[in-house]
Amino acid sequence: MSLYKKFSIIIPASKDEKDFSLLSKLKDRFSGHEIILALDSENQLTLDELHEINLNINKLVKVQHSSRAKSLNAGANKAENDYLWFLHIDSQIDKIQKEDLQKLQKKQLGYFKLAFDNKKNNINAAGANFRSKNFDLPFGDQSFLINKNLFNLIGKFDENLKEGEDHKFIWEAKSLGVEVKEITREIITSSRKYDEHSFLQTIKTVFKTFTQAKKFKKKEIENIFCFFMKDPRSKDSKTRLRNALKDHELVDQFNLHCLQIVKANILELAKNDENKIVIINNSTSNDYLYELGLSKFSILNIYSDEVNKSMQEVYNLCASFGKKIILSGSDIPELNMHHFKDSINYLNKFDSFIIPTNDGGYCCFSTKLKNLENTFVRNDYNSNEAMNNLIKYMYNIKKNDEALIDVDTLSDLQSMYEELKSKNKLTKEQSDLIQFIDKRKYA
Numbered sequence: 001m002s003l004y005k006k007f008s009i010i011i012p013a014s015k016d017e018k019d020f021s022l023l024s025k026l027k028d029r030f031s032g033h034e035i036i037l038a039l040d041s042e043n044q045l046t047l048d049e050l051h052e053i054n055l056n057i058n059k060l061v062k063v064q065h066s067s068r069a070k071s072l073n074a075g076a077n078k079a080e081n082d083y084l085w086f087l088h089i090d091s092q093i094d095k096i097q098k099e100d101l102q103k104l105q106k107k108q109l110g111y112f113k114l115a116f117d118n119k120k121n122n123i124n125a126a127g128a129n130f131r132s133k134n135f136d137l138p139f140g141d142q143s144f145l146i147n148k149n150l151f152n153l154i155g156k157f158d159e160n161l162k163e164g165e166d167h168k169f170i171w172e173a174k175s176l177g178v179e180v181k182e183i184t185r186e187i188i189t190s191s192r193k194y195d196e197h198s199f200l201q202t203i204k205t206v207f208k209t210f211t212q213a214k215k216f217k218k219k220e221i222e223n224i225f226c227f228f229m230k231d232p233r234s235k236d237s238k239t240r241l242r243n244a245l246k247d248h249e250l251v252d253q254f255n256l257h258c259l260q261i262v263k264a265n266i267l268e269l270a271k272n273d274e275n276k277i278v279i280i281n282n283s284t285s286n287d288y289l290y291e292l293g294l295s296k297f298s299i300l301n302i303y304s305d306e307v308n309k310s311m312q313e314v315y316n317l318c319a320s321f322g323k324k325i326i327l328s329g330s331d332i333p334e335l336n337m338h339h340f341k342d343s344i345n346y347l348n349k350f351d352s353f354i355i356p357t358n359d360g361g362y363c364c365f366s367t368k369l370k371n372l373e374n375t376f377v378r379n380d381y382n383s384n385e386a387m388n389n390l391i392k393y394m395y396n397i398k399k400n401d402e403a404l405i406d407v408d409t410l411s412d413l414q415s416m417y418e419e420l421k422s423k424n425k426l427t428k429e430q431s432d433l434i435q436f437i438d439k440r441k442y443a
Helices: 021-029 047-055 068-078 119-135 148-154 165-176 198-216 239-245 248-269 287-291 307-318 337-348 386-391 410-422 428-440
Strands: 007-013 034-040 059-063 083-086 108-116 144-147 179-189 223-229 275-281 298-301 324-328 352-356 362-367 397-399
Touching: 007 021, 007 068, 021 034, 034 068, 047 059, 059 068, 068 083, 068 165, 083 148, 108 119, 119 179, 144 148, 148 165, 148 298, 148 307, 165 179, 223 248, 223 307, 239 248, 239 410, 248 275, 248 337, 248 428, 275 307, 307 324, 324 337, 337 352, 337 362, 352 386, 362 386, 410 428
Parallel strands: 007 034, 007 083, 034 059, 108 179, 223 275, 223 324, 275 298, 352 397
Antiparallel strands: 083 144, 108 144, 324 362, 352 362
16 A cells, blocks of 8 residues: 555635636646645636636535635545645645655644745744744644544534634644644745735734634543444345335334434533544435534544444544544434443443443443554454454453343344333433334334
């Protein structure tokens, strides 16, 4: 496997942008990397101008009602390479070399030193570089370089912000413990916003730095909760149950109820600033997450038929950040906040905690261990010995006293129904599931 890092270079452009000269320079200097222009759909370019632009880029992404955050995210969503470089269109890249991109490490957020195209703004550049170097708070003008999975783990740019999306993103990264790393080359940016009222703009920038820091600064993340999800309409889910019932719509609705239960747990966990919520989407589309109202959380699109490989990839990414990692399924209706609190609290005494399922597998695994590099990938998740095989070399692990029911068959569904119905206290979402089953006469 090549160690050469391939980047997708993402450049947002507003509806008023007319200068696209950066694109040809990127093509000449950074051939072999993907160039994506995220263009406001209202930009009235002529056919000749569009043709010239298309000669210098790999993808044109048109963004409706764009903001900088929305355009950056839209470009990242279309990126095909493993690394992203977010670059402003008024940047000058003459001092940056291809080799500079290779300095970035997989779990770093990189940026360049800042310079302005007018020397009278040298003091502003010095202030920006001091802020970046000493407080790990670079500006978006310095451009951000980052691994795509790490970008998605942090959680993308906040599209609800009119400004300060770069500052908030940095604070999100810092709360995870991501290393913010200077690449010691200068990127030159336009000084046009300083030209007329240089002193006032400087004061405004300093003021925003402090007010945004107060607004965006977050607690250090302690717990990373990773929920593995699939589109409820996916015909690859609950295949044995689908074959038994001969009713895809009915199973789709059952899956949706399960996701509503998970959503309620996620929203409750998200109330604690020390928790990071990560959704691992194992479907070709994540539209269902938008429909569920879960798009504001970090989403990793990892489509694989082999659950063990997906779990390993997610663990490897998260293990460098946060003190405790929790991996959870999303189709176990009995899972509730009590279980998730146990998954954290037991780690005060044990290295790991696991909740078994009735079929020999497990539905929730939490750990504070950082050395499980190959533990998941060598274990067959579909085996009826999946849990025992996972934990047989773990010595300080707590197993939940009760095994929960993984609904794969009609018999499982009937058992889960009886188990849930026997409980004294159910969440609203669990009660809704019981009512749904009653109405459809599954039981």
